[in-house]
Amino acid sequence: MARPDAETDLRLEDGSARGYEGLQAKLKARYVKDRATGTLAASLPVARLAAEFDVPVQGVLKRRRDAMSVRLNLEDLDIAGAMKLAGQPESASGRLAGTLTVEGPAREPLLDFTLRGQDVRYQTPPPGFSLPVPLAFQLRAASDREDQTLDARLDVEGVGSQMYRPADALHGGRADGEAAHAR
Numbered sequence: 001m002a003r004p005d006a007e008t009d010l011r012l013e014d015g016s017a018r019g020y021e022g023l024q025a026k027l028k029a030r031y032v033k034d035r036a037t038g039t040l041a042a043s044l045p046v047a048r049l050a051a052e053f054d055v056p057v058q059g060v061l062k063r064r065r066d067a068m069s070v071r072l073n074l075e076d077l078d079i080a081g082a083m084k085l086a087g088q089p090e091s092a093s094g095r096l097a098g099t100l101t102v103e104g105p106a107r108e109p110l111l112d113f114t115l116r117g118q119d120v121r122y123q124t125p126p127p128g129f130s131l132p133v134p135l136a137f138q139l140r141a142a143s144d145r146e147d148q149t150l151d152a153r154l155d156v157e158g159v160g161s162q163m164y165r166p167a168d169a170l171h172g173g174r175a176d177g178e179a180a181h182a183r
Contacts, residue, residue, distance in 0.1 A: 006031045020045050020085060034058045046081030049074055059106035069103035079120070094120035094134065110143035111150065133158055 007030045015023035022045060029038030040051040050073045059066030080093040098115035119134045135158030144151055 003031075003034060005033070017085075029053075031057075044085070045078075046085055047074060047077035056106055063107045065105040065107050067104070068106045068109060070101070071103075072100040074098045091124050092120070092122045094118060096120075108148060110145065110148070111141065112143070113139075113141045115139045135159060 008027065010025075010027045012023060012025040014021070015025070017023060022043075024041075024043040026041045027038065029036065029040075035054065035056050037054045038052075040049070040053075042049045052071045053069070055068050055070060056064070056066035058064070060068065075097050077096040078093075079096060080090045083090050083092060095118045096115060098113070101112040102109045104110045115138070117135070117137045120131070120137065121134050122129070122131045124130055135156055137154060137156045139152070139154050141150055141152040143149070
């Protein structure tokens with residue numbers, strides 16, 4: 001049985017949800033001959049998101065070699081605002097931005113991901129873990145084009161000379177009894 005083709009152009013302007021006003025969204029998409037293509041743009045008071053996609057739906061489901069691509073761009077996510085929007089306690093604050101690209105054959109697509117944080121703070125009542133000073137970070141993960149393994153790196157700025165190690169908290173220090181220090 002043949003699959004039907006479809007096309008849509010949806011817009012939300014000046015919407016509201018959970019007390020937030022000024023929500024914007026635009027979806028322009030097509031589904032033709034088993035391929036979903038299009039763009040999505042969304043703007044909330046707490047973030048902006050843009051996406052482009054070109055996905056062979058059955059190619060993904062059946063793990064075929066059909067070419068695909070998905071690109072997401074997250075801009076200026078307010079962590080505290082997003083926590084509030086999700087109905088969660090506002091224990092974290094700061095800003096996040098990032099990109100995600102998945103492209104290549106649907107059977108073995110390659111991933112490229114970057115997440116950047118600025119002025120990130122996290123506070124919980126004792127005995128919980130808290131960040132005493134704001135920090136910045138960049139998390140980068142990407143598929144290796146040679147062997148398709150996932151390589152990742154996390155760079156953190158703002159961590160002082162002492163670092164938190166879960167094993168230390170559980171065992172009262174390192175195996176030799178000394179405290180752990182970043183060097």
